[in-house]
Amino acid sequence: MKLAIVDDNEIEQEIILNAYHKESGISLEIQSFSDGDSFLNAYKSGNYDLIFMDIFLKNLNGIDIVRKIRQSDLKVLIVFLTMSSDHIFEAAPLHFFDYILKPFEYKQIFHVLNDARQILPQSKNELSFEYRNINVHFPLSKIQYIYSNNHDVIIHTTIGSQLFRLPFYSITQNLDDPRFLQCNRGILLNMDYIKAMEADYFEMTDSKCFPIKTKGRKQIREQYIQYHFLKLEEE
Template sequence: MEVVIAICDDLIEERANLARMIQTYSQERDLPIQLCFFSSGEELLDAFHRSQQFHIVFLDIYMPNCSGMEVARQIRAAHDDTAIVFATTSQDHGRDSFDVQASDYLLKPFRQEDVSQALDWCLEHIPESVRCLSVYSEWEQRELPLSTIQYIDVYGHRSRIHTTQSVLVVRRGLDDLEISIQSPDFLRCHRSFLLNMNYVDSLEGNAFRMSDGTLIPISPSQTAQIRNQFIDWTYIKAWQQK
């Protein structure tokens, strides 16, 4: 998954300094990161209004015209899933940062360890709804939101990813894809099938009926265990939605 990060600061040297630390983190973790730069809160909000999505936003508070705190309030009002990290010179806005559910509050001048810790926390808490699976299919790199993947099955020596929009064929094994996804919403119910439990309509004997009508078998040697995993997941999901 490529992590998309926005840096919003009116000072170019501050943007460059923070970008270097994020790039160092990217190299140390072998994590692909896309950086986007904004010199004002208005520019950042315009990107949001154009439906540009960011996993993490590093936001200075003291900027002309539209303050970072006001930008954060507007982001939070429309985008619950975006992680906001304040990067500023003052501790005076601690309470305000709590009100907008900021993930962290960094004081300038930044230290590499502080930036790395903030990124670690944000990445550990990326919601399932915005996580993506990076795959190479049809001669291009694709970012597939996990929430759109219904199930994956084995097709010869390849895997087919069935999404809500299309079916993509990739030259990757199911074990590898399962490791990359690493989501509690996905269940390996058979050596040839990995399914997203959000798209299960019902349990029918030793199979799952998916929302598109597909019947996916349950491994005969693990029937009881897999059925229990699915039942436990449904209880947890129902409890989280209360």
């Protein structure tokens, strides 16, 4: 889930969002802005799933900022954070997702994020990243494995492979999904496509094999076994 915080006291929100990430295990991409001008200069339609917007900011206020956003983006979820309820009727035509009064409790933010996840299922079902000014998306269920080769990263899916000249971590750092297992440096496997686990390697359903690193091999093998054990329990 991609989030923006537009608040002159964004540190508190970042602490809460990081706590949510640790508790839920859901990956959050967070960008913070202390004023409206810097946010609007960086903003592009589709950059974020949800924006936490303070109403009382320097120069521009949060309602004016959202009015500008709504000219090009009707989908992004807006959560106003403010000290006063006086502006709720002014904000209503902008179709905000929530309106939270400060000081707020962390549970309120958790509740908003949980609700947002219910209407943003794509945020946890896709691998997304930017490549040469293009937003790239891969359904996680279709990715079989990802691996680095020199300066390239190959993403192999059920319909073939695509190559990207990017660092491995820049593609995989936000991929926080229990079905993916890093068995070695620069190798990430979708465990749903592992056909067999041998002593020192995994064989995929397309017969490609990947080595299991020596250090931490026991833990990697246990992670794979535990994943499939839990899947059997769910069936």
